[in-house]
Amino acid sequence: MVSELAANAVRHTRSGEPGGLVGLVITAHPTWVRIEVIDQGSRKVPHVIGPEDDMPLRRGGRGLALVEAASDRWGHHPVSMVTARRGRVVWFEKGTA
Numbered sequence: 001m002v003s004e005l006a007a008n009a010v011r012h013t014r015s016g017e018p019g020g021l022v023g024l025v026i027t028a029h030p031t032w033v034r035i036e037v038i039d040q041g042s043r044k045v046p047h048v049i050g051p052e053d054d055m056p057l058r059r060g061g062r063g064l065a066l067v068e069a070a071s072d073r074w075g076h077h078p079v080s081m082v083t084a085r086r087g088r089v090v091w092f093e094k095g096t097a
Helices: 002-012 063-070
Strands: 023-028 032-039 073-080 086-095
Touching (some): 002 032
16 A cells, blocks of 8 residues: 555656655554655545546556555645645555554
């Protein structure tokens, strides 16, 4: 799930442009872990592509569905970047018990 969110940050946001950055925050507790991937933002909002959106030969777009299925919770929110740009945090939580 971490690699999916990081790949999405590089592929779909300004983080994939030359000089772009991606951040990773891992918060571990005895019974759960939260992973946050911080990117440099995009005009598009992360969303799960459902069967109604899918094209038969589409090569991508199913990663967030996998994150949704494998995590206990996931979401996203905007974040202010030091560079004065708006970025985004996409996160998921998973129980460790």
